[in-house]
Amino acid sequence: MLTPGMAGAAAQEQSGDIALFEAIRQADLKVASIGWRLASANAPLCDQIEAGFGFQLHTLDQFDPAQRAAARAHFGFETRVAIEAVIAGSPAERAQLKPDDSLVQVGTVMIADVAGRPDSTERMVAAQMAIAALSPNEPVQVVALRAGQTIRVTLQPVPVCKSRFEMRIARDWGASADGSMVQISSRLIEEYTEDQIAGVMAHELAHNVLRHRVRLEARGASFGMLSGFGANVKYFRQTELQADLLSVYLLGNAGYPLHASTDFWRRFGPSKAGGILRSRSHPAWRDRVATLEAEIAKAETISARPMIPAILAERDRPLDGNWQALLIRHR
Ligand SMILES: [Zn+2]
Known part of the structure; x- marks a missing residue:
């Protein structure tokens, strides 16, 4: 049983985790948004192009084991790879994808089938690369889970510099x-x-x-x-x-x-x-x-x-x- 003091400390620790998670989300979004602006506006200068969707992904595997339960409670993570943030003005935003949507399928990429070592970002990076390798000129169907509900949207990616x-x-x-x-x-x-x-x-x-x-x-x-x-x-x-x-x-x-x-x-x-x-x-x-x-x-x-x-x-x-x-x- 928790004493009131222990409950207070646990609550404080939890709110500290949440503040940290949200601060990281904001900083990741800032990097992703600047990268997006540079990579999309300069696509005509790049000879290596990929499909740009405008979502920033993350995975439960990237968290320290001690933080994983808190990360799951906060972000959901109904699948291995979830949307951490959506870039303003991007195809993902236009398709009304939301932060914390968990990805099931993006075009031909089945997230559950993506290989990589557990407890590392390998699977997320492999998923990210497979998604980026889809054609930037074809509409892509995205299947995601949002609070247990299946969401299906069609999204038109844009060409961006490969990076x-x-x-x-x-x-x-x-x-x-x-x-x-x-x-x-x-x-x-x-x-x-x-x-x-x-x-x-x-x-x-x-x-x-x-x-x-x-x-x-x-x-x-x-x-x-x-x-x-x-x-x-x-x-x-x-x-x-x-x-x-x-x-x-x-x-x-x-x-x-x-x-x-x-x-x-x-x-x-x-x-x-x-x-x-x-x-x-x-x-x-x-x-x-x-x-x-x-x-x-x-x-x-x-x-x-x-x-x-x-x-x-x-x-x-x-x-x-x-x-x-x-x-x-x-x-
Ligand atoms: Zn340099």
Whole structure:
């Protein structure tokens, strides 16, 4: 039996879990919404396209075992994969899908049949990829469970640049792209404005659009700690500058301010990207801002949308390591 004190503590713990779950949902939605805006507006620039639905998925398996009962009580999870959030203005919203709808079937993808290790996000990621691989040009039937009731809707996906967008819960300032995914730390989401976050995410998406991962691999580049040493440096710096240049156009096409990433750097750079934190694989932040500003001035003269910049053609060329040709130094 619970004493009144214990009941109070349990209730407090429960409301703490709920507040945390909802905070994560809001942050995930923010990342998904910015990613959606960038990936849908820039579809004409991408040679790898997928079907965009505009729902953010999650799974009970991603929760710490100690939190699972609370997560199930809060979110429902009537199947393995549920809708965490619905992006405003997306096909999912138009089809009236709702947060906490549990997915049964999306087109030919049967959620119960998707394979992957339990206690990991594998099944959710596999489901997400199978759904994204559906044709973006055909209507798709979605079957879901909502509070025990079966819901059936037909949804017309839209073409979007092929990339997942994910928030990583962490106290560092990291953002990365691996060719198929853009990942950004929760701390950046908490502390920067939406436009500044879009600046960071546009840079990461640009790495994927320009196929930097495979082009670096083709040069035998070493990732991680070694990226700042030896012959790797020139290739990494070239990809960083190419991503900066393309990011200006990705932002503009998505209706974000062209200076969103220079705003980010002016706030982030002075305290976090200098001194001992200076990255050897990346050009100095003040030089990146000068380079971005010159490109923004060019983009400001273009009124057509979408803007399709010449830098896009780089994705079909091997990296030559000539990063100096792209860099404009800060004076
Ligand atoms: Zn980068």
